[in-house]
Amino acid sequence: MACKRGALIVLEGVDRAGKTTQCTKLVESFREVGRAVHLLRFPDRTTTIGKLISSYLENKSDLEDHTVHLLFSANRWELVPLMKKKLEEGTTLIIDRYAFSGVAFTSAKPDFSIEWCKAPDVGLPKPDLVLYLQLSPAAAAQRGEFGTERYETSSFQQRVQGRFEQLMDENSVNWQVVDASQSIDEVHDNIKRLSLSALTAAEHQPIAELWR
């Protein structure tokens, strides 16, 4: 590799852990120090597939559970050429949710195994760092009411959290748990420190493949 590539950094966690706020702050702080950085979020609701997903999440349409799982995965794959191009140009990608949300949410439904849920995402660009913003159900409840989208109930979110914990047991992925109950600035400082060291470690490594 001629030039240093960018790092692929993912933020995961249950609803209201502060992922979106922290993604924005991380992008801003990388820009301030002159790093090339690009923000992505999944689902990307702007594409044709993303619009189908968005309508499903807003309860405006129903989709069969396996089908919607595969659409979420397809919505990542359709962005892979762009992701690879950016990384190879030296741009760091900060991503709000990735395949781990895909597996955690679908496998929280009855009769879905983690193994089945992972299969369509095997081979995606592998994150150099996955930051898991950890928040207890009690702390999440203090942050106000859930929204009105599909999956936004405390019983479902607790099952999702259990699935994330199972995924984090695997050490093939560089998981780092961040205590999301701290202040926004404290969480940001932790995330920034972990991200900068992932950036340096990734620079001379080829882009790996997830779960392969």
Ligand code: 2DT
């Ligand atoms: P937000 O747009 O508020 O993050 O909500 N989800 C997400 C899945 O079920 N599968 C996936 O692959 C991904 C990326 C999590 C999006 C909702 O969609 C769920 C919450």
